[in-house]
Amino acid sequence: MSSTSRARLGEEVWKTRTDKINAELVTLTYGSVVAQLCKDLDGDYAEVNKQLDKMGYNIGLRLIEDFLAKSNMQQKCANFRDTADVISKVGFKMFLNITPTIANWSSDSKQFSLMFDENPLADFVELPDDGKAQAELWYSNMLCGVIRGALEMVQMQVDAHFVNDVLRGHDTTEMRISLVRYIDDEMPADDE
Amino acid sequence: MAGSTTSYYFVIIGTKDNPLYEAEFGTFKQGGDGVPKFREEQRHMNQFIAHSSLDCIEDLQWASKEMYLKTVDKFNNTWVSCFLTGGNIKFLLLHDARSDEPIRQFFTDVYDLYCKTLMNPFYEVNMAIRSQTFDQKIKAAAKKYL
């Protein structure tokens, strides 16, 4: 499937097969989750990042089913570049109505970046002015976990983490995704 | 002759009668230079005048459904104008002449800035507002309308 038809598929799923909801409710709910974690963990932002990633991972494991059903995608992605395309144009489009740009491919085609021009989770957000949050907190870290969990369900072990975030004062919001390996069907996922 | 000596004291008060933000402005109207001209003892009085107007507001807030309550109290030559948000946050402006409409416009801008502050998940109701951008925008609104 070509990249353009992917984009069309994403649009179509969003327009015709997606029940929608007030975006502000999602944004504020996510905000409440992050703020509460920061409080519960007493400003240990490294741990907050970890928890957000974990929550996202749990979501990813379940979300893939919804994704496959709605997108009606039959065949597996041919390669990791293909996968990147689907994540951006169909996955993000379907759930968050955004299409992050794919950039910065590594020469071996195993690493790429998602560039977020928009990020509905971070609308209204300014990080705490405590001299720490802007250096340590990845506010939208749940998204990394979602990708990691969802791809694991389709036999791909990846590493996903943010490397830039406009909330930290950077000029871009960038998530780096690296393929670790394709998981063999015979082996249990946690067997390393 | 020097420009206008009209000065304003502005304070945002939380639901527990706690101040969340305060500022003083001079006027830019009638040749004013925007610098507040409060004498030291008046500065101190301002807080007390603002604080003592809270009782009046508590009565008025049940008599009117408006958010902008206009002038709610007067002490010597100082008027107190009030805007009350849905979440019971009070914007108080102390001024020495009545001018309802410009003050309404000023409060409207303040409400916009307050809502933006509140939408941030890391801000909680009744926290002091220390954002420098907020401060700059409030002062810009004062310059525009007062």
Add this chain to the structure above:
Amino acid sequence: MNRDTSPFRPASTGASPTPKHASLTASTNLRYSLTRKSIYDRHLNRTKTSELSKSAFAFLFGEMVQHAQKKVYGVQDLEKKLNQHGYAVGQRFLELLLWREGRTAKRETRILGILQFISHSLYRAIFQKPADTLEKVRENEDEYMISDNDPLVNSYISVPKEMSQLNCAAFIAGIIEAVLDGHCFPAKVTAHTAPSDMWPGRTVFLIKFEPEVLEREGLRHGST
């Protein structure tokens, strides 16, 4: 300004990990992105009509419930946590909606007024539909009920089996409570499953006002 003799109570510094400043002076430590407008430079109506997928919310909410469940003692405690999340959301929607009404915005000063605001305007803004009923509890003069035949948070979220008593609409109860509190109508709001033949997920929000609210209503408007 001399804070020691100030007649005001000190501002709350909150429980969040921000430093406890002694005064109200502005801070300067944040770095701002050159490509992103500050929160103060973005229009509040920018997201007014934005939509996301319902399942994105369902996944987020479900995980929020799962996460909250880890550190609680029983269903009541969990519902309290959901209520708190809802409360934070409700506080923000309240001001946002009034701000959007502009010059015509009105504060509600009567019990019935604020309840109607909640079951119509607020409900419609958040859930794209009004609440299904608003009733007074006949036996108790301090109690009211708002019902929702099919609360969003129940139709998409599957509750873990060991938590069959749980009603996730405690989150919505928190939203309602925040709006009542904000308007100085302090009340306790709880969510109760009340299925009907047609609506198995039907939920009733029971609103019990603090005595001061009824006193004020009687005092100011001559009715009891």
